[in-house]
Amino acid sequence: MSFMISASLVQVIAMTKTRRTESETVRREQILNAARKVLDTKGYDATTVSDIVKEAGVAQGTFYLYFESKKDAVMELGRQVMGEMTRRLTAAQRSDATFEEQLRLVLRTGFQVADQNADLCRLMHVGEESAGRKIKQAVGVAENPFMLSMVAMFRSAIERGETFMCDPEVAVRLLHRMVGGALQEAHLYGDKEDTKCIAETMEELVVRAFVKR
Known part of the structure; x- marks a missing residue:
């Protein structure tokens, strides 16, 4: 009992x-x-x-x-968006994909997620010294799983000869800034049609910049 x-x-x-x-x-x-x-x-x-x-x-x-603070909550919002990016890319990735295919997938997924989180994109780029910095602390290379996977993708591409010799972490940081600028242009200054054009143009620029022909 x-x-x-x-x-x-x-x-x-x-x-x-x-x-x-x-x-x-x-x-x-x-x-x-x-x-x-x-x-x-x-x-x-x-x-x-x-x-x-x-x-x-x-x-x-x-x-x-x-x-702990408003900053902590904002950083968590940034982490959630990056988590969504990681989940979608993981689900869509193919083991036999070329570096160019991987890059295009990352860019298209990134713009899709950004479109669905336009308010956070605006928050990142309005008041650059406040909100933007807080969110970017959540999406930096050092400890962010998505950014680390991008570094690994570049490293593999270098080993296979699909891109030029470079520091993969530097390449990812530069790519991150390029795409960030495009998202800023799309979500602060553009309309829906502009956003589509910006996404397509950014994709071609990145592929031409990083994929060895």
């Missing part, structure tokens, strides 16, 4: 922990969604944690259970 009670108690505790974890995940996303909405409306510099919690409908203390 005592064993049955103990087993039931363990089961209840496990179910409670599962519900708490699910609830915490939902609350965290609720705060991030609110932050994204307020940031898109007010911009990084004008947005406060108070604005975010008001939009989320939670107490200010609740925000700090999940994020």
Whole structure:
């Protein structure tokens, strides 16, 4: 009898922990969604944690259970976008793809994800010294899985003779800046038709710049 009670108690505790974890995940996303909405409306510099919690409908203390600061929340938004990029590319990658095919896939996927996250693209490029820097800290080469996979892609291409000899990390940083400039042009200054033209032009420029003919 005592064993049955103990087993039931363990089961209840496990179910409670599962519900708490699910609830915490939902609350965290609720705060991030609110932050994204307020940031898109007010911009990084004008947005406060108070604005975010008001939009989320939670107490200010609740925000700090999940994020250390506004900067921390913004960096997490950047990481989520890069995570989406990584998931899509992983699903679409082929082991027999050439370097050119891989580059084109990365660029097309990048512009698709950017189009679906235009508010974060604008946030990255308006107020360059504030929001943009915070998001770019989340997508730098050193510890970002997507950027590290790009470095590995360039390194393999160099070994196969599909691109010129270079420092692969430098090449990825330069590519990142080139594409960042194109996204800035598309989402700050262009319309839908401009965005399509910019994406196609950027793809050809990058391929001609990095693929050895």
